[in-house]
Structure formats: structure tokens, C-alpha cells
Amino acid sequence: MIRVHHLEKSRSHRVLWLLEILQLDYEMVTYARDSDSQLAPRALKDIHPLGKSPVVTDGDITIAESGAIVDYLLMRYGQEQTEPSTDNSAAWVNERYWRHYAEGSLMPLLVMRLVFSQLPRQSPLLVKPIAKGINDTVNARFLAPQLAEHLAMIEAHLEPRGQFSTTWPSGADVQMGFPLQVLSLSGSLRDFPAITRYVARIEAEPAWQRVVERAGPLMLPM
Numbered sequence: 001m002i003r004v005h006h007l008e009k010s011r012s013h014r015v016l017w018l019l020e021i022l023q024l025d026y027e028m029v030t031y032a033r034d035s036d037s038q039l040a041p042r043a044l045k046d047i048h049p050l051g052k053s054p055v056v057t058d059g060d061i062t063i064a065e066s067g068a069i070v071d072y073l074l075m076r077y078g079q080e081q082t083e084p085s086t087d088n089s090a091a092w093v094n095e096r097y098w099r100h101y102a103e104g105s106l107m108p109l110l111v112m113r114l115v116f117s118q119l120p121r122q123s124p125l126l127v128k129p130i131a132k133g134i135n136d137t138v139n140a141r142f143l144a145p146q147l148a149e150h151l152a153m154i155e156a157h158l159e160p161r162g163q164f165s166t167t168w169p170s171g172a173d174v175q176m177g178f179p180l181q182v183l184s185l186s187g188s189l190r191d192f193p194a195i196t197r198y199v200a201r202i203e204a205e206p207a208w209q210r211v212v213e214r215a216g217p218l219m220l221p222m
């Protein structure tokens, strides 16, 4: 039996979506975030040393990293449905690019944005204005311009296609959906209509709706 160690408000929603797409049976063990630090509880470290979610166990296999979990589940249970054939190298490479880009390049910007935005709240009273200044500067000089470039690239890809790969939903969609849903929830997609349509498309999918029924809607941490 596949077991998903699912942290609330987290990337673990991706794995649930893929399991629902593939219509696999699975158990979900849910963990709450610490209300102050928002970190995962220590119990997750009993499953994997870093104590991050998602982690999946399947028989004697334990696998962390959402991208590796997606690779594993597709390799074992559903490759043909969700990725282009290796005969079409360009389509295969394109799908793999987005599958890896999601965690390798896009998510670090969102995590940095979240961490810096929390600095003022988490700082002692006297330091709060300085912490706010640091957050504003990092945002203005680095994060906002970087994110704008990334979103422009994604918008240009989605505008004529409506999806990341030639297959739908692909492993690339499973990986890219989460950061784009987070950006939608934080109101960052106003200038990106194709990405907005793409997020709506995911959320209209029956497999996504089964995730919401079982685990609740995706929410922002903090």
C-alpha cells in the first residue's frame, strides 16, 4: 500500500494529485505544522531524516523529494499516460525541463519570498523596522524582478499551449501546478492570464477535486 506522509499546506498536495490522476489506492498520514514556526513536527523525521513533506512509502521503499516521488510513481504505475514517448526527444526534453525547473528554479524564489516576508513578524519589536527594510530591499532588488522574468517565460509557454507538455496532465504539470497555485493564492498572477487559466484548469480537474475532498484545499503556509 502506498502511504503519503502529508504535511498540511504543503507541496504534498502534488503527490495526492498524481495519485488521484493515476487512480491508485493510498493511505494518507497527515501532519500539522507548528503554529509558531510553521515547521513540520519532529514525527516526520522518523520517516525521513530531513523531516520534510512529502515522503512516500511503498512496501520497503521510502522516497522523499516531490520530483523524485513523481518520477517513481510514473515509472512504476503510469508512465505512458503522463509523459511523451522517448521517440519524440524534443517533447520528452521539454516535459523533463518543466518537471525539474519547478523545484530547481521556481520554488527557491517562492521560499525566499516567504522567508523574507516573515522576518518582520518574527523579529523583536525594536528590530522590526529594520527587518521590514531588509524584506523590502530583497524584494525590490532581487525577488520581484526575478519572479517577473520567470512568470513571463511561463506565460509565453502556456499562452499558445495551455499546458506544459504534449500530454495532460503530465509529471511536469504535477510539479508546476503547486508553485503556480501558490502564486495564484497570493494574488501574484494579475498580469498573467494564461497562467491564471492554467491554474483554473487544474482546479476544475476531477482528480484535483478528489484531492480537495480528501485533504482540503491548498492553502498558503503562515
Ligand SMILES: N[C@@H](CCC(=O)N[C@@H](CS)C(=O)NCC(=O)O)C(=O)O
Binding pocket: 007, 009, 010, 011, 012, 038, 039, 040, 041, 051, 052, 053, 054, 064, 065, 066, 067, 103
Ligand atoms: N524539494 C522538496 C522540498 C520539501 C519541503 O521543503 N517541504 C516543505 C513543505 S512544502 C516542508 O516540509 N516544510 C516543513 C519544514 O521545513 O519543517 C520537495 O520538493 O519535496
